[in-house]
Amino acid sequence: MDHEKVNILLVDDQPAKLLAYEVILKDLGQNLVIASSGREALEVLLKTEIAVILVDVCMPELDGFELAAMIREHPRFQKTAMIFISAIQVSDIDRLRGYEMGAVDYVPVPVVPEVLRAKVKVFAELYRKTRELERLNQDLEDRVRARTAELENSTAKLRESEERRSMAIAAGKMGSWDWDWITGDWMWDEGQYRIFGVGPESFEVNPANVQALLHPDDVDQLRKAIAEFNKGTRSYETEFRIVRPDGDVRWCVGTAAATVDESGRVMRVSGVTVDITERKRAEERQTLLAREVDHRAKNALALAQSIVRLTRADEVKAYVSAVEGRINALARVHTILSLSSWQGAELSKLIDEELAPYSLGGQIKLAGSEVQLLPATAQTLALALHELFTNSAKYGALSTRTGRLAIGWQVEDELLTLTWEESGGPLVMTPKSRGFGTRSLLASVESQLGGQARFDWRAEGLLCRLEVPLVRKTAATTAPGNFEAASSAELQRASG
Known part of the structure; x- marks a missing residue:
């Protein structure tokens, strides 16, 4: 050339x-x-x-x-x-x-x-x-500048990718780690330290220290994983628990993969740890909720069965009306409790639900502050109020336009006192015997809730006073989910 x-x-x-x-x-x-x-x-x-x-x-x-x-x-x-x-x-x-x-x-x-x-x-x-x-x-310098720019661009992308990965790991409660199988050296990222509740400045990552943070019942999972890799397994996944230094127990799922040399010998193991504590707790809550729903459904059916079996009436129409009324009262309180996730119900809402079927104008007067009732207490009082409203609408003050009803309640020393006072209705006579409604009301309030129910059959109208403890004291009454079954038993005794 x-x-x-x-x-x-x-x-x-x-x-x-x-x-x-x-x-x-x-x-x-x-x-x-x-x-x-x-x-x-x-x-x-x-x-x-x-x-x-x-x-x-x-x-x-x-x-x-x-x-x-x-x-x-x-x-x-x-x-x-x-x-x-x-x-x-x-x-x-x-x-x-x-x-x-x-x-x-x-x-x-x-x-x-x-x-x-x-x-x-x-x-x-x-x-x-x-x-x-x-x-x-000059060409070399140009190529160096171009290569440098390319490396800087690649480094920036890598840094950005690493930042996104770190953000994703942090958001997903994840951590990554690397274990040199030959030297025994460990490397944890920030997410791994965060999951285990320790810091790099005070925690040395080694097999002994890591094992000390594992739940005693799950230590064998680590030994099993090591044994599997020694047998030739290339990947391994398991769930395990850790106990943080502050005592907090966390559920994790760990995924690990081995890197081997040409002879198949394990050189290093890398993996990802994901904190699944919230998922586990949600699963436990869901399981408990499913069991509770199943239990409540069975008990509610048992209570409905008792209502159907024990209700007495001279005519079929009256029988059907009585059964439907009591079951509807039970259904209404169940709706209120469901809306609160079975945390409880307000007394005023129970009364409003029982008032809904009646168009009574100004015949009823309510007085009382907001009172939050436990689920079992709410169900008992709902059925009791239903019986009182039903009897009053049939025979008492609510059976005439001139009748008046005053319902008042107050709480003192965790004791709810509810007063039911009728006036202006038909002349009242003391009954010779108690009907199913009265007996079931007495049984549920006194035996189920540990309270008292007093009836004063005055000529001018019924005066009823219910005293109900808001704090459950006995073992029988504090067991969750037993209310419906116990109420069914009380109804059966009341019918005897």
């Missing part, structure tokens, strides 16, 4: 010499540029890239030394090779001066063509090599 030609500047005020230089240097195959004075040479230098300057020392107006000094002052030409040609014998001082001005060599006259050609060729090749090295260096 041919080399790119370089420019050689020939400076002399005598045309004959310039022609001689051209003839001598023609065989080099380079571009020869002619200048007949120092000023003309400067003009050429400003317009053309010159590799070598061949300049006569003795020229009018601007000699070779002065021209060299001016050339060296320009930043572009501080390294340009200059060869001085002198027709006179120069002294050592002049020669030293020439080197100080930037000359690289001296050629005396008469000029030996081979010598001049060889000198110029050397500096022309040096210039070409220098330019090639500069271009190569």
Whole structure:
């Protein structure tokens, strides 16, 4: 491949010499540029890239030394090779001066063509090599800059990806770890420390310390995992519990994968830990809720069965009405309790639900503050209120437009006192025997809730006083879910 030609500047005020230089240097195959004075040479230098300057020392107006000094002052030409040609014998001082001005060599006259050609060729090749090295260096710098930019971009993307991974791990309550199977060295990320409730500044990750944080019943899971990897297993997943230093027990699921060498020997094990405590607790709550729903459904059916079996009536229509009324009362309180997730019910809501079927205008007066009842208490009082409303609508104050009913309640020392006072209705006679409603009311309030129910059959209207403890005291009454079954038993006893 041919080399790119370089420019050689020939400076002399005598045309004959310039022609001689051209003839001598023609065989080099380079571009020869002619200048007949120092000023003309400067003009050429400003317009053309010159590799070598061949300049006569003795020229009018601007000699070779002065021209060299001016050339060296320009930043572009501080390294340009200059060869001085002198027709006179120069002294050592002049020669030293020439080197100080930037000359690289001296050629005396008469000029030996081979010598001049060889000198110029050397500096022309040096210039070409220098330019090639500069271009190569520039290309290298460009590639380095491009590669650096690519690496910076890749690093930024990797950092961004790692930040997203860390955020995802933190949001998902995850942690990652790495275990060098050969050296035993461990590496935990921030999420792993957070799950175990420890910090890198105070916790040394090693098998003994990790095992100490495992739940005693789940330590065998770690040993089993190690045994499986030693047998050739490449991945392993298990659920386990950890006990944090503060005593908090957390459920986790761990997934691990082994890296092996060419012989199949395990080199390292990497994995991810996910905190599934909330999921486990939700599953436990769901299981308990399912059991509770099943239990309540069975007990509610048992109570409904008792109501159907024990209700007495002279006519089918009256029987159906009584059964439907009691079951509807039970259904209404169940709806109220369901809306509160079986946390309890307000007394005023129970009364409002029982009032709903009646259009009584201003016949009923209510007075009392908000009282929150436990589920069992709410169910008992709902059935009791139903019996009172039903009897009053059939035989008492609510059976006439002139009748009046006042319901008041108050709480003192965890004891709820509810007063039911009728007036203005039909003349009241003390009953010779208690009906099913009255007996079931007494049984449920007194036996089931540990309270008291007092009836005063006044001529002007019934006066009933219910006293119900708001705090369950006995073992029988505090067992959750037993209310319906107990109520069923009380109803059966009341019917006897």
